[in-house]
Amino acid sequence: WLSPQAAARHQCSYLVGLHMGEFLQVGGNPAWLQGLHCAPQKLRNLNEINKLLAHRPWLITKEHIEALLKTGENSWSLAELVQALVLLTHYHSLASFVFGCGINPEEDQDGGHGCWPPSPHSDSSPASDDSMGGSGGKDAMQEVEVLMERMKLLQESQLEEEGVTQEEMATRFELEKTESLLVTPSDIADHSLQSNVLCFVEDPEFGYKDFTRRGEQAPPTFRAQ
Template sequence: SILALKKHTHFSKHIFYLIVLIFPSYSSSSCFPQEKEMKMSRHISTGPSSFIPENEIIGAMPLSDSTVMFLDEEFSGRMDNLTQLMGLHPHYLQAFLRCHYYLLRMDGPLPHHYRHYIAIMAAARHQCSALVCQHVQEFEQIGVCSDWLRGLEFCPQRLRNLNEINKILAHRPWLITKQHIQALVKTGEHSWSLAELVHAVVLLAHFHALASFVFGSGVNPDLEVTEVNGVTDDLCPPAMAGLCTCHLTNSNQANGNPVCNPDTGSELEALMERMKRLLEEREDDDASEEEMFTRFEKEKKESLLVVSAGFDEEVVPPSPVARFVDDPSFGYQDFARHGEDNPPTFKAQDYSWEDHGFSLVNRLYSDIGHLLDDKFRTACDLTYYNMASHEGVDTSMLRRALFNYVHCMYGIRYDDYDYGEVNQLLECSLKVYIKTVTCYPERTTRRMYESYWHQFRHSEKVHVNLLLMEARMQAELLYALRAITHYMT
């Protein structure tokens, strides 16, 4: 039995808790107490999020026994702020924890200290001190190679060779080619195997996307991390908020976009009406393939108008995690830039996650494909059939618009999707928020978070951030895995 295995001295607690997460039935009342509750890591003044009132998060999580047991083991009876926010959607949280835990703890191509260092490198690209601090602490607890925490110049050349693919994946993944892959796997004594590289790429994409969720949801740094001594204390002073003060623009109302800042009383009803109308129009719309492509190109070009005002792209603000960043001036640029030869559109039918990426990543890094696929599907399929005060609503159209808009900004097109729906469903203040959270999350502000969907619950906005996070991660993986495929063939 599972309990008998757990008592065996050679049975890893990590394996035991992953089994329980993957097979929740093992946590039946005969094995574990049903009344177990998690103690929350409380911030007296701010709570887990600087955007969401604490009383709307604390105690709002009907977690399964298996998830509670796992969190109790990993967090010593406490839950960090990030987990509390995700816990507003317990079904997703369980899928996330399976994948996150497997990447960092279970058997895989990379040693454990490499995994946490790669997490640090990825999070630092977006100045996400909360994630950097967490994994600096994890790295310290392993107790090896502590000099690496002094900065990139102190880590092995093999890890420094990831700098190029790290910055491209984080900011312009469409630029990744098979030459980047070749440079990593054919570098003599510093070379990476394809299995190691896939593990590293998944980690990079995972933590880039996780930084988007942290900033998009206003996740506060954990006091338990920021108050430790040593290197972590140097990087993460407790008072550091990690948010910027840029402002919304009202300049992107052209080209048929919905008007910014609509009357909050009619915002929800107007959105519901547009969804109803689009459903009716779908039945009569027999647009040609050329027309569908034109609608995609229109939306892609209009995304250029979605900007955050008051931010000088040439100025790189100082950051306490800068020691882990190479080429800090390299940042996001629009996929479709005015007056330039742009990269060709990534056609999803030519290289999709379902038909291509999943099998490749699963072949080179056993089982991670299944865990990623479950996480993607859970975020996209998650629904309570509610929209604010309305019940019994099919939100699939809205969820797909959010996911596909992110991929559109990254130059990925689905030929079976009508991109004209994006303009009808996503008001411009929401587009500003999506682009900021996805492309340069460190600029996200509370004002941006509060600027859209005024009548919606905070849990619904957290769901938006889950969709944005997964859409971004999948986009990065598609470009990276396509480049690996081209290298292999």
């Protein structure tokens, strides 16, 4: 159950769906998958440290550990807590690996989750129009065709006009490309969280925050785009 809780912090819907299915296969309580509020209090107590591990691990203090180890009905033993933190850290890293590999969740006909890397669409490609929700692939192809047609018109107008420089043509092309994206924005991904991800997340606005080291003017941050 810890794996959906960790993956949901990174909005990794593929891992959330995958491990929800595996949780049920090993006999897990389906009610727990309805969200954090349905899980035992002992598991819910990990929410704060899970949030920090996912985004700002440098904020974790001994007080966070001591709070989980306090004697009580929902307390953790030291051995249990170490294992839980290792699992949470593992799935935080795995979510980054999934995103780095470009793995996207694909709904199959049975409502399960497939695993397809992004690839050009063809008749033999597993990411067919049906698996993309019907019209996703067609819309993308139509947008490319519209953009190509506008490029062709720009080239024709260049032949008719004299004195048009390469810089002016490049500017016009960029303008056409921007306008085409604004008119047909279906290729822009919807980053809204799905319900099966949101239910495992409290304080979804909490995320990574740059910090500046002493003596430095700007925080140096390495990001993989």
